[in-house]
Amino acid sequence: xxxxxxxxxxxxxxxxxxxxxxxxxxxxxxxxxxxxxxxxxxxxxxxxxxxxxxxxxxxxxxxxxxxxxxxxxxxxxxxxxxxxxxxxxxxxxxxxxxxxxxxxxxxxxxxxxxxxxxxxxxxxxxxxxxxxxxxxxxxxxxxxxxxxxxxxxxxxxxxxxxxxxxxxxxxxxxxxxxxxxxxxxxxxxxxxxxxxxxxxxxxxxxxxxxxxxxxxxxxxxxxxxxxxxxxxxxxxxxxxxxxxxxxxxxxxxxxxxxxxxxxxxxxxxxxxxxxxxxxx
Amino acid sequence: xxxxxxxxxxxxxxxxxxxxxxxxxxxxxxxxxxxxxxxxxxxxxxxxxxxxxxxxxxxxxxxxxxxxxxxxxxxxxxxxxxxxxxxxxxxxxxxxxxxxxxxxxxxxxxxxxxxxxxxxxxxxxxxxxxxxxxxxxxxxxxxxxxxxxxxxxxxxxxxxxxxxxxxxxxxxxxxxxxxxxxxxxxxxxxxxxxxxxxxxxxxxxxxxxxxxxxxxxxxxxxxxxxxxxxxxxxxxxxxxxxxx
Numbered sequence: 001x002x003x004x005x006x007x008x009x010x011x012x013x014x015x016x017x018x019x020x021x022x023x024x025x026x027x028x029x030x031x032x033x034x035x036x037x038x039x040x041x042x043x044x045x046x047x048x049x050x051x052x053x054x055x056x057x058x059x060x061x062x063x064x065x066x067x068x069x070x071x072x073x074x075x076x077x078x079x080x081x082x083x084x085x086x087x088x089x090x091x092x093x094x095x096x097x098x099x100x101x102x103x104x105x106x107x108x109x110x111x112x113x114x115x116x117x118x119x120x121x122x123x124x125x126x127x128x129x130x131x132x133x134x135x136x137x138x139x140x141x142x143x144x145x146x147x148x149x150x151x152x153x154x155x156x157x158x159x160x161x162x163x164x165x166x167x168x169x170x171x172x173x174x175x176x177x178x179x180x181x182x183x184x185x186x187x188x189x190x191x192x193x194x195x196x197x198x199x200x201x202x203x204x205x206x207x208x209x210x211x212x213x214x215x216x217x218x219x220x221x222x223x224x225x226x227x228x229x230x231x232x233x234x235x236x237x238x239x240x241x242x243x244x245x246x247x248x249x250x251x252x253x254x255x256x257x258x259x260x261x262x263x264x265x266x267x268x269x270x271x272x273x274x275x276x277x278x279x280x
Numbered sequence: 281x282x283x284x285x286x287x288x289x290x291x292x293x294x295x296x297x298x299x300x301x302x303x304x305x306x307x308x309x310x311x312x313x314x315x316x317x318x319x320x321x322x323x324x325x326x327x328x329x330x331x332x333x334x335x336x337x338x339x340x341x342x343x344x345x346x347x348x349x350x351x352x353x354x355x356x357x358x359x360x361x362x363x364x365x366x367x368x369x370x371x372x373x374x375x376x377x378x379x380x381x382x383x384x385x386x387x388x389x390x391x392x393x394x395x396x397x398x399x400x401x402x403x404x405x406x407x408x409x410x411x412x413x414x415x416x417x418x419x420x421x422x423x424x425x426x427x428x429x430x431x432x433x434x435x436x437x438x439x440x441x442x443x444x445x446x447x448x449x450x451x452x453x454x455x456x457x458x459x460x461x462x463x464x465x466x467x468x469x470x471x472x473x474x475x476x477x478x479x480x481x482x483x484x485x486x487x488x489x490x491x492x493x494x495x496x497x498x499x500x501x502x503x504x505x506x507x508x509x510x511x512x513x514x515x516x517x518x519x520x521x522x523x524x
Contacts, residue, residue: 044311
C-alpha cells in the first residue's frame with residue numbers, strides 16, 4: 001500500500017475549516033431567524049457568502065447599481081478575493097476552499113475504497129471529454145437567466161445551497177434532487193459536480209490558461225510512472241504535459257512532487273522556468 | 281518560485297481573513313439587506329425579505345392599514361415573502377411581494393409597474409378606497425380578487441386588533457379565533473412597533489428603554505446595542521404588553 005503523503009493533512013485541514021465555517025454561519029443564520037443565535041459569530045445566508053453570487057449579479061450591478069435578489073456586497077468581496085487567488089495560482093478555491101467540492105471529495109473516499117482502481121474511471125474518455133464542457137453551458141445559462149429575470153435562477157437547482165439548507169425551510173426540491181444525484185455519483189466519480197456542472201468552476205478554470213503559478217513537469221527528471229495521472233481527481237494526464245493548462249485543474253497539488261510524484265522537483269506549482277539544478 | 285501546501289494553506293486563510301476584515305473595517309461587508317426604513321423610498325425598494333413594519337415606516341403607510349389590506353389578523357408583522365405561502369391556494373393570480381409593491385404604489389401615488397398576474401385581496405380595496413382617488417382605484421379594479429383569508433392564513437397564538445377603517449373587511453382575531461391576546465411573548469424578533477400595535481405607547485416603552493431611534497428595530501438588537509441584557513427590558517415590557 002502506498003505511503004500517505006506527509007502533507008496531505010494540510011489541505012484537508014483547510015477544507016474542514018472552511019466547511020465548518022460555512023456550516024456554522026448558515027446555521028446561525030437559520031437560528032437567528034428564530035430569535036436565537038450564537039453570540040459574536042457571523043450570521044449570513046448561504047447566498048450572501050457565495051462568491052459566485054457576485055458573478056451572476058455583475059450585469060444587474062453594472063446596469064442598475066443593485067444586486068440580484070439575495071445577493072449582497074459580501075458576495076462581491078468574496079468574488080474579488082477568489083479571482084485574485086485564481087489569477088495567482090488557478091482555482092485554489094475549488095481545491096482548497098469550496099465546501100461542496102470538499103463534500104464530494106469526502107464521499108469519494110468511500111467510493112475509492114469500494115471500487116479501487118475502477119473508481120473515477122467509469123465514464124469512457126471520449127464521452128467524458130465532451131461532458132467536461134457542459135459546465136460552460138451551465139455558466140452561460142445561469143448568467144443569462146439571472147440577468148434577464150433579476151432572480152437567483154440557479155437557487156432552485158443548486159445542490160450546494162441544498163446541502164446547507166437541509167434543515168431549513170429554504171430547501172428547494174430541485175436542489176435536493178440535484179444534491180442526491182451528486183451524492184450518489186460521488187461514489188463513482190471524483191467531484192462529479194465540479195467536473196460537469198459547476199458554473200463557478202467553469203469560470204475559474206479559465207484562469208488555468210494564464211495564471212501566474214502553473215503546474216509544471218520537468219521532462220528531464222520525469223520517470224513516466226504516471227502516478228500524477230492516477231492521483232489527479234480531475235483525470236488530467238499530467239505526465240503528458242510540460243505545463244498543465246487544463247481548464248479542469250483545481251490546484252489541489254496531489255500530482256506534485258510534494259505528494260504523488262516520487263521524484264523531487266519534477267512536478268511543481270511554480271512560476272518561471274524549471275532551473276538547471278531542478279533538471280539534474 | 282515554487283508554492284507548496286505549507287505556503288498555500290496559510291496564504292488562502294490570510295487572503296480571506298485580510299479581505300473580509302478589511303472590507304469590514306471600511307464598512308463594505310454586508311451580508312444582508314438593510315433593516316432601515318430609511319432605505320425604503322419607493323415601491324421598487326420593497327423586497328421579499330422586508331417586514332411590513334419597515335415598509336410602513338419607510339413609505340408612511342400605517343402598519344394597521346397594510347395588515348388589514350392583506351387580511352393579516354394572526355400576526356403583528358411579517359415579511360413580504362410570507363404572503364406567497366399564505367396565499368398559495370389563491371386562483372386567478374398571485375399575491376406576494378409584488379402585491380405589496382402595488383398596494384404601496386396605489387396608497388402613496390408612487391409609480392410601480394406590477395407584473396401581469398399580480399393581485400390584491402379585496403380587503404385591500406376596502407382600505408384603499410378610504411385613502412385614494414376613486415378613479416384610480418376603479419381603473420385597477422381587475423387587480424382585486426376575493427380570497428378567504430381566514431382559510432389560508434395560519435392561526436398563531438399572537439393576536440392583534442387591526443383597528444382600521446376598512447369597513448369590517450377584516451375580522452379581528454377575537455372574532456375569528458378563540459382569543460389568546462395575553463399570551464403573545466416578546467422574543468428576539470419582536471420590534472417596538474409590535475408593542476405599539478398591541479397598544480403600548482412609545483412613551484411607555486421609552487420609560488423602560490430610554491429614547492429609541494426607530495420603532496422598526498428589534499428590542500433585542502437595541503438592548504444589545506446599548507449594552508443592556510435583553511431580559512432586563514423583556515420582563516417590564518412583557519408586563520406592559522400583557523396589561524393591554
